[in-house]
Amino acid sequence: MQQEYILHNDEFILKNQPIITADNRSFRYGDGLFESMRMSNGKLKFAELHADRLRAGMKALKMEGATLFDEYFLKQKTNELCKKNKLKDNVRFRLSVYRAGDGLYTPNSNKSGYVLEASALIESTYELNKKGLIVDVFDELTKPVDKLSNYKTCNSLVYVMAGLYKKQYNLDEAFILNQNGFLCESISSNIFVVYDKQIYTPSFNRRLYCRSNEKCGNEYCQNQRNSCNTSTNKPRSVERS
Numbered sequence: 001m002q003q004e005y006i007l008h009n010d011e012f013i014l015k016n017q018p019i020i021t022a023d024n025r026s027f028r029y030g031d032g033l034f035e036s037m038r039m040s041n042g043k044l045k046f047a048e049l050h051a052d053r054l055r056a057g058m059k060a061l062k063m064e065g066a067t068l069f070d071e072y073f074l075k076q077k078t079n080e081l082c083k084k085n086k087l088k089d090n091v092r093f094r095l096s097v098y099r100a101g102d103g104l105y106t107p108n109s110n111k112s113g114y115v116l117e118a119s120a121l122i123e124s125t126y127e128l129n130k131k132g133l134i135v136d137v138f139d140e141l142t143k144p145v146d147k148l149s150n151y152k153t154c155n156s157l158v159y160v161m162a163g164l165y166k167k168q169y170n171l172d173e174a175f176i177l178n179q180n181g182f183l184c185e186s187i188s189s190n191i192f193v194v195y196d197k198q199i200y201t202p203s204f205n206r207r208l209y210c211r212s213n214e215k216c217g218n219e220y221c222q223n224q225r226n227s228c229n230t231s232t233n234k235p236r237s238v239e240r241s
Helices: 025-029 047-060 071-085 157-168 208-223 235-240
Strands: 005-008 011-014 032-040 091-099 112-120 135-143 173-178 183-186 193-195 198-202 228-231
Touching: 005 071, 025 091, 032 047, 032 071, 047 071, 047 091, 071 091, 071 112, 135 157, 135 183, 157 173, 183 198
Parallel strands: 135 173, 198 228
Antiparallel strands: 005 011, 005 112, 032 091, 091 112, 173 183, 193 198
């Protein structure tokens, strides 16, 4: 049986081997960031955009070592992990970056560490659901609008609670609102609303968070000969679309 490995600070470690202790700051305080990435047909998709967002997030959290996590680093490390795990073509990655060192709420160090995970995918492309989805709006908690909203931090409780809501009501997906009551995303994807032959995407996270979102959406719209617009959408706009 093929053993599976993760990459922890440039060291290959068996996937089932513990790597953090109880005082790890990401575990204690959610003091970290992550990026979910995808390799299709042997090519890491949107590596530059993932690197841009990750480095900007590290700088926002005042973590050291942000310059290390460039496009070359992401491509190199994902290829190394694929080779170690004998994966190829279509792979999903999660790169987690945490603040190393101890301290209580106030860190004693701003040095960073990372963990890279990989798992095989069957599909090589992004596909639209052909049967439709049962969806609803999760409004028990909202996503804050602040300087960290554009990054994937390790504090993901809004998404966890939305996932429990989805499970409770047997939904396929749930929409998440920002603190102003506007649609910003769903649990596991971005939102594009088709209305009156126009395509709209929420403008709440227009900056780094949405760069890959906007690029994919604009490319799709160009292929369909439609325009892609940013807007502030209330939940009722989805009902009309």
